Amino acid sequence: MVPPRKAYGNGHLAFFRGFLRHPALIGSVIPSSRFLERRIIQAAGIAHSRSVVELGPGTGGTTRAILRALPRQAHLLAIEINPDFVNYLKAYPDPRLDVYLGSAEHIRSALETVNHTRPDAVVSGIPFSTMPAEAGRRILREIWCCLAPGGRFVAYQLMQSVAFLEPLLLGDPHVQLELLNVPPLRVYSWQKPA
Numbered sequence: 001m002v003p004p005r006k007a008y009g010n011g012h013l014a015f016f017r018g019f020l021r022h023p024a025l026i027g028s029v030i031p032s033s034r035f036l037e038r039r040i041i042q043a044a045g046i047a048h049s050r051s052v053v054e055l056g057p058g059t060g061g062t063t064r065a066i067l068r069a070l071p072r073q074a075h076l077l078a079i080e081i082n083p084d085f086v087n088y089l090k091a092y093p094d095p096r097l098d099v100y101l102g103s104a105e106h107i108r109s110a111l112e113t114v115n116h117t118r119p120d121a122v123v124s125g126i127p128f129s130t131m132p133a134e135a136g137r138r139i140l141r142e143i144w145c146c147l148a149p150g151g152r153f154v155a156y157q158l159m160q161s162v163a164f165l166e167p168l169l170l171g172d173p174h175v176q177l178e179l180l181n182v183p184p185l186r187v188y189s190w191q192k193p194a
C-alpha cells in the first residue's frame with residue numbers, strides 16, 4: 001500500500017542538507033519535479049514492469065512516483081550511497097520496496113541480497129558527469145549486464161556524459177528534454193535487445 005504523501009513528508013529539507021554536505025554526489029539542490037517524474041515513469045515503462053531498480057533515489061520523490069505506477073505484484077530495489085537518505089527511505093512503508101545502502105557499482109550483489117529477478121527497468125538519477133569516467137563505465141556495464149532482455153535503462157541528467165561513456169555497448173539513446181524541472185534535465189533511454 002502506498003501511504004499518502006503527508007505521512008512520509010516530501011524530504012526537500014533533508015535533500016537540501018544532503019546537497020550541502022556532498023554537492024558532487026547529489027548533483028541537484030532540490031528533488032525532481034513531478035513533470036520529470038512523469039517523464040521518467042513513462043520512458044521506463046514502469047506500469048508494465050515486474051522488477052525495477054532505482055539508482056540514486058535520494059529522499060524518495062522519484063521512488064514514490066515509481067511505486068505509484070508500479071503493478072501490485074512488482075518489486076522495486078532502491079540503491080542509494082548516502083546513509084542519511086537510506087534511513088529516510090527505509091521509513092517508507094511499502095512492502096514492494098527494498099532499500100540497499102551502497103554504490104550503484106554493486107547493483108548485482110544488491111539484487112542477490114534481496115533475491116530479485118533481473119530488472120526490466122533501471123532508473124538512474126546518479127550524476128555520471130561528476131564521477132570518474134571509469135566508475136561511470138563500470139556502472140553502465142553492470143546495469144547492462146543485469147537488465148533482462150528487452151529491458152529499459154533510463155538516466156535523467158544535467159550533463160551529456162552518460163551518452164558517451166559506453167556507446168558501443170548501449171548504442172544511441174533516445175533523448176528527451178524536461179524543461180519543467182530545476183534545473184531542466186535530459187532523460188536518456190536505452191532498450192536492451194530482446
Ligand SMILES: C[S@@+](CC[C@H](N)C(=O)[O-])C[C@H]1O[C@@H](n2cnc3c(N)ncnc32)[C@H](O)[C@@H]1O
Pocket residue numbers: 025026027028030031032055056057058059060061062063079080081082085102103104105125126127
Ligand atoms: C540528483 S539526486 C536524485 C534524487 C532523486 N532521485 C530525485 O530525482 O529527486 C542523485 C542521487 O544519487 C545518489 N548517488 C550518487 N552517486 C551514487 C552511486 N554511485 N550509487 C548510488 N547512489 C548514488 C546521491 O546520493 C543522490 O541521492
